[in-house]
Amino acid sequence: MAMRRRVNRMVGLAGLCLAVGCSRSPTAVSAQAATSVLPGIPITVSSIVCGAGWEHAATGLQTFQIHDVSPDPVDVSLTNAQTGGVYTEIEGIGPGTTRPMQADVGSGAYAFVCDVSGGARVTGPTTTIPGKIPGGAAMVPPDVAGTLAAVTSERAYVTAGLATAGHQVSLLEADIAARDLPAARSAWLTAHLTYERLGSAYGMFGSYDDAIDGSPDGLAGGVNDPSFTGFYRVEYGLWHGQSAAQLIGSARLLYRDLQSLRTAYPGMILYPQAALSDLALRTHEIIEHAIRFQLSGADDFGSGTTLATAEANIDATRAQLGMLRPVLASWQPELAGVYSWLDRLQRLIQAERAGGHWTPVSGLSTSQREQIDSAAAETVQLLAPIASMFESSPLP
Amino acid sequence: MKYSETARRSFLRGMLGAGTVAAVTGYTAETARAATSPATVTEPLAQLPAVPFHGAHQAGILPAAQRQAATVAFDVTAGSRGELTGLLQAISSRIAFLTVGGTPPPTGIMGPPSDSGILGPVVVPDGLTVTVGVGASLFDSRYGLADRKPARLAPMTTFPNDDLDAAQCGGDISLVLAAGQRDTVLHALRDITRHTEVAMQVRWRIDGFTSAPRPSGTPRNLMGFMDGISNPDTTDAAQMDGLVWAAPDAGEPAWTAGGSYQVIRLIRMFAEFWDRVSVTEQERMFGRRRDNGAPLDANGEFDVPDYAADPAGAVIPLDAHIRLANPRTPQTADSRILRRAYNYDRGTDNVGDLDMGLIFTCYQQNPHRQFEAVQARLIDEPLVDYISPFGGGYFFALPGVRDQDDYLGRTMLA
Numbered sequence: 001m002a003m004r005r006r007v008n009r010m011v012g013l014a015g016l017c018l019a020v021g022c023s024r025s026p027t028a029v030s031a032q033a034a035t036s037v038l039p040g041i042p043i044t045v046s047s048i049v050c051g052a053g054w055e056h057a058a059t060g061l062q063t064f065q066i067h068d069v070s071p072d073p074v075d076v077s078l079t080n081a082q083t084g085g086v087y088t089e090i091e092g093i094g095p096g097t098t099r100p101m102q103a104d105v106g107s108g109a110y111a112f113v114c115d116v117s118g119g120a121r122v123t124g125p126t127t128t129i130p131g132k133i134p135g136g137a138a139m140v141p142p143d144v145a146g147t148l149a150a151v152t153s154e155r156a157y158v159t160a161g162l163a164t165a166g167h168q169v170s171l172l173e174a175d176i177a178a179r180d181l182p183a184a185r186s187a188w189l190t191a192h193l194t195y196e197r198l199g200s201a202y203g204m205f206g207s208y209d210d211a212i213d214g215s216p217d218g219l220a221g222g223v224n225d226p227s228f229t230g231f232y233r234v235e236y237g238l239w240h241g242q243s244a245a246q247l248i249g250s251a252r253l254l255y256r257d258l259q260s261l262r263t264a265y266p267g268m269i270l271y272p273q274a275a276l277s278d279l280a281l282r283t284h285e286i287i288e289h290a291i292r293f294q295l296s297g298a299d300d301f302g303s304g305t306t307l308a309t310a311e312a313n314i315d316a317t318r319a320q321l322g323m324l325r326p327v328l329a330s331w332q333p334e335l336a337g338v339y340s341w342l343d344r345l346q347r348l349i350q351a352e353r354a355g356g357h358w359t360p361v362s363g364l365s366t367s368q369r370e371q372i373d374s375a376a377a378e379t380v381q382l383l384a385p386i387a388s389m390f391e392s393s394p395l396p
Numbered sequence: 397m398k399y400s401e402t403a404r405r406s407f408l409r410g411m412l413g414a415g416t417v418a419a420v421t422g423y424t425a426e427t428a429r430a431a432t433s434p435a436t437v438t439e440p441l442a443q444l445p446a447v448p449f450h451g452a453h454q455a456g457i458l459p460a461a462q463r464q465a466a467t468v469a470f471d472v473t474a475g476s477r478g479e480l481t482g483l484l485q486a487i488s489s490r491i492a493f494l495t496v497g498g499t500p501p502p503t504g505i506m507g508p509p510s511d512s513g514i515l516g517p518v519v520v521p522d523g524l525t526v527t528v529g530v531g532a533s534l535f536d537s538r539y540g541l542a543d544r545k546p547a548r549l550a551p552m553t554t555f556p557n558d559d560l561d562a563a564q565c566g567g568d569i570s571l572v573l574a575a576g577q578r579d580t581v582l583h584a585l586r587d588i589t590r591h592t593e594v595a596m597q598v599r600w601r602i603d604g605f606t607s608a609p610r611p612s613g614t615p616r617n618l619m620g621f622m623d624g625i626s627n628p629d630t631t632d633a634a635q636m637d638g639l640v641w642a643a644p645d646a647g648e649p650a651w652t653a654g655g656s657y658q659v660i661r662l663i664r665m666f667a668e669f670w671d672r673v674s675v676t677e678q679e680r681m682f683g684r685r686r687d688n689g690a691p692l693d694a695n696g697e698f699d700v701p702d703y704a705a706d707p708a709g710a711v712i713p714l715d716a717h718i719r720l721a722n723p724r725t726p727q728t729a730d731s732r733i734l735r736r737a738y739n740y741d742r743g744t745d746n747v748g749d750l751d752m753g754l755i756f757t758c759y760q761q762n763p764h765r766q767f768e769a770v771q772a773r774l775i776d777e778p779l780v781d782y783i784s785p786f787g788g789g790y791f792f793a794l795p796g797v798r799d800q801d802d803y804l805g806r807t808m809l810a
Contacts (some may be wrong), residue, residue: 061499078504088504099516102502137506344475366563367471370597374473377593385507 039065040100043078043112044091046070051112051124059133062105066090067098073117076101081109081126085138092117106135139389142276142327149326151275157319158201162262165194169258172234173251179244184251188238189305192231195258196309199286199316204268208261212254215299223301230254232301239302276327280390283320284383286313291376297361297368304360310376311349314342317383324386331389338382345375412736415781444576445522449495452654453641453796457524457736457759458630461615462574464581465604465738467660467755469531469567469789470596477539481809482708483595487528487571488803490591491685494584495802497521512590515583522580529570529658529791544808545635546792547647548657548763553790555771557780564662564787567599572658572736572757578605600660600787604738604755613689613697617739618665619782621682622689624735625697626722639766640734642792654795659733659767661756662740662787668749681778683716691718700724709722720773733758753783763790 016146040063044052047070054064077089078101087110088103112124142150168191175184195213202209206234212230219225224235234254235245270278293299294306321328321338328335348371352359361369444462449457459756474480480774496518500511511519554560571588574580581603589598607615617623628635637643642652670678679686683701691701693711701712703724712719735758742751760766774780794804 061502070513086505088502100755102499103504104502136502140503184783231628366599370471370473370599381594385503386505388505388507391505 009107037092039063041065042067043101044069045076046116047072047074047075047114047116047119047122049124050076050114050122051127054110054112054127056138057105057127057129058133059105059129059131061106062103064101064103065098066093066101068093068095071095071118072119075115075117078103078113079113079123080130080138081111083138083148085140087136104136105129107131107133108135117155125251138144140330142390144272146326146329147276148271150279150323151272153323154201154275154279157197157323158265161194161198161201161285162258163266165191165198166258166262169251169255173248176248176251181238181244184244184247185238185303188231188234189303189308192235192305193308193312196312197315197319199282199320201265203282204270205265206263208257208264211257212261215293215301216281230257232299235303236301240374242316274379277390279320281387283317283324283381283386286317286320286385287376287380287383289313291373291380293325295361295372295376300360300362304363305358306361307349307352307372308358311346314346314349317379318342327387327390331372331386334382334385338379341375341379341382345372345379346370348375436667441577443520446496447523447525448522449492449797450802451796452798453656454525454527454793455495455796456466456527456574456736457640457656457793458636459525461606461736461738462523462525463576463606464599465572465574465580465606465755466548466581466585467604467738467757468571468573468585468601468808469599469660470569470571470592471502471599472534472538472568472596474539474595477541479541479595481805483592484805484809485803486591486595487526487588488797490588491526491528491804492797492800494519494526494587495521495524505554512583512586514579519583520580523679524573524575524580524584526584527570527572527574527658527793529572529793530805530808531567531570531789534568535564541808544649544651546642546649546652546655546657547761549792550790552659552661552788553768553771555785556775559784561786563716564600564602566789568790569596570658570660572660578603602740602742602755602787604740606738617737617754618667618741619670619678619682620686621684621695622739622756625684625689626718628732628734630734636734638730639720639732639761641761643761646762651810652795653807656759656793657761657763657767658791658793659756659758659760659763660788660791661754661785663754663756664706664751664784664786665753666749666782666784667734667752673782680713681782683712683718692716716778717774717777717779720777721770723773728769731766733766733770743803756788759793 042053043064043066045066045068064078066076073092073094075089075091076093078087079085080087088101090099090101093099102308105261107129110127110129113126114122160164168187172184172187172191175181175187192213202213205212210230214228214230215232216222216225216228219227221228223233228236229250234247236242237250242387269275294310294313297306299309300306300382318339321335348368352364352368359368364372425583447459449455472480472482472483499518500509502511515522530549532545532549532551535541535549552560552565554781563780571585573584575581575584584657602806609654610616614622614625628639640656642648642655642657644650644653675686679692684691690699691705691712693701701724702717703712703719706712709716709719722728735756737757738755740753740755758767795807797804
């Protein structure tokens with residue numbers, strides 16, 4: 001798991017979205033129209049003017065050439081002048097540079113909003129396009145109450161989950177201390193799934209998560225490297241004939257690392273808006289990671305339970321969608337589709353559990369694997385827009 | 397410190413205490429200017445014109461093989477006939493866009509970009525064709541299509557010299573993507589899979605290419621021989637009707653009109669071994685000269701071999717590849733096939749030998765009468781020591797899409 005965390009700790013890498021089909025594209029514009037892309041509509045931005053130059057406004061696909069005449073980088077958004085909703089934005093336009101901005105413009109009232117780095121926000125003049133021609137959708141920034149509700153519920157969820165995981169790891173440690181390895185294997189799965197159900201928080205956990213749920217990737221000695229610790233280290237030993245005496249140290253260390261994380265977590269605070277971005281980003285990344293590490297079998301260190309992990313990740317995704325519900329009010333139809341595919345994916349995965357035993361990914365038939373992979377792919381495609389929507393919405 | 401980092405600053409400036417805060421420093425107008433001075437200026441690439449997608453037949457069958465291609469087989473995961481219909485509609489609408497090109501629609505902040513961007517901001521057609529076939533397995537019990545199966549569609553036959561890997565054989569759907577440039581092919585594949593992952597998954601894939609004419613004439617395969625010299629005349633509509641297009645009056649379901657049987661055979665060539673064979677032996681195995689492609693009994697690439705004048709095979713051995721494949725008799729005239737093969741290069745195998753060969757692809761009206769009859773004549777030909785068929789499949793290339801309201805497979809599903 002080490003790699004995924006490093007890659008994704010920063011919200012900025014949301015663009016990695018591997019299954020980018022996220023948006024079912026509306027009709028594309030013809031090649032003829034495309035030739036007008038380069039000229040576009042020249043728009044000037046600075047700390048004084050924002051959006052100067054939009055004349056003869058028309059509907060349809062528009063390309064604005066945003067030119068920053070100030071000495072500072074500027075964030076520029078095209079907004080709905082009535083609701084404040086954001087259609088599109090470009091962050092960090094460099095001084096003296098010009099960047100294209102494309103938008104599907106319909107009837108309505110538009111205004112550019114400029115945030116000059118280290119300076120004030122400037123809202124440009126309102127441009128009104130009459131009629132009833134539909135254009136692209138705008139994202140209304142989440143309100144303070146919704147943001148706080150989402151963030152607060154996430155903290156409560158993680159706090160409770162860490163407590164449960166800590167208790168379950170203590171039981172795992174006790175089973176190993178008692179040399180009851182069959183019981184330890186069962187306790188390991190229970191505790192690991194609880195941790196994997198935490199979902200969004202791993203990015204914030206940083207090096208704690210490396211220690212608790214990291215793979216040996218990047219360690220020269222692989223599974224035998226002394227720095228290989230945590231759930232997967234214990235799994236490797238429990239399913240590769242290691243003795244209780246060989247494993248007790250790793251189990252104790254796992255318990256201690258979890259306790260350290262529980263102690264540190266209250267101090268890991270983001271501004272609410274950043275915490276919301278983080279939460280939204282990981283709402284699709286949890287399943288992205290499940291595809292990469294669990295549905296592929298890559299993170300199977302012997303127990304053959306990566307499908308169980310994937311199901312825990314589905315639970316985590318559901319939990320996060322619940323937390324985000326207060327800020328997703330305008331996204332209800334899409335959300336219904338997400339839940340429908342989460343259900344379908346979960347049903348397919350649950351079908352691989354019989355009598356407490358999980359089919360390892362390597363034991364799936366081609367058809368079973370493909371069915372699961374299809375459902376997982378659609379799920380992440382539908383989830384991906386959430387990350388974009390909350391990627392950098394203005395502070396409420 | 398470049399744009400990728402400054403673009404994240406609204407998140408970074410919100411961070412307190414956790415993680416690493418990357419400060420935006422050192423940004424000046426000079427660095428911006430430096431970034432806009434490319435070290436190398438290259439001319440825009442010449443682009444192939446668009447190949448119209450709509451028509452009675454799929455557009456990729458008759459034209460000569462393009463420079464770059466990808467052959468991909470998929471298993472359908474759609475949960476119902478309705479979802480299968482949606483899949484074929486999605487494939488059709490993506491091909492309709494990709495073969496015309498244009499500016500992908502902006503998504504604003506409501507989602508990730510709608511296009512991968514690997515062809516730049518405006519998608520160019522670059523001669524793209526995407527040929528879609530269906531395999532016999534699609535007509536099992538899943539979608540209620542058993543009674544719609546093309547009469548001669550079956551799983552690929554295993555021939556005596558084959559060494560087939562089940563994981564690289566068969567599939568419910570085949571896609572042959574072909575264009576002028578490799579990035580065009582990859583862009584199209586990535587776009588189509590992005591929009592269809594929900595209902596089909598890649599089963600196997602192999603990328604191919606057509607060599608440049610060396611020095612002229614028919615492009616060569618990776619054994620060094622010109623390959624595909626003697627193909628039916630695609631400008632002769634009557635010949636195409638008799639050899640390539642399905643004939644619904646011959647026991648075929650009516651919906652197959654306009655389609656064609658597609659045979660794909662993945663054939664490894666043992667390049668190192670081949671290179672240790674004398675050119676005389678190589679030429680006698682093929683029946684053609686290696687340098688200019690001429691039949692061994694003639695002087696020019698397009699000269700027709702006269703087997704009647706050489707009944708004992710003194711010049712062109714009786715078991716030479718071209719003589720077995722096409723004996724040029726009235727009895728074998730209707731077994732001719734339209735070959736659209738691509739070379740492939742997959743690097744090296746796990747013992748370091750070059751892994752290259754041929755994506756043999758052909759189209760025909762009746763695979764029993766044509767490909768299988770030809771292949772049966774080729775059993776144990778001398779060339780088999782130097783090649784190994786390991787994958788592929790039999791598919792039925794669907795009828796063409798008539799217009800914007802039509803989609804691939806509509807008549808099959810109706």
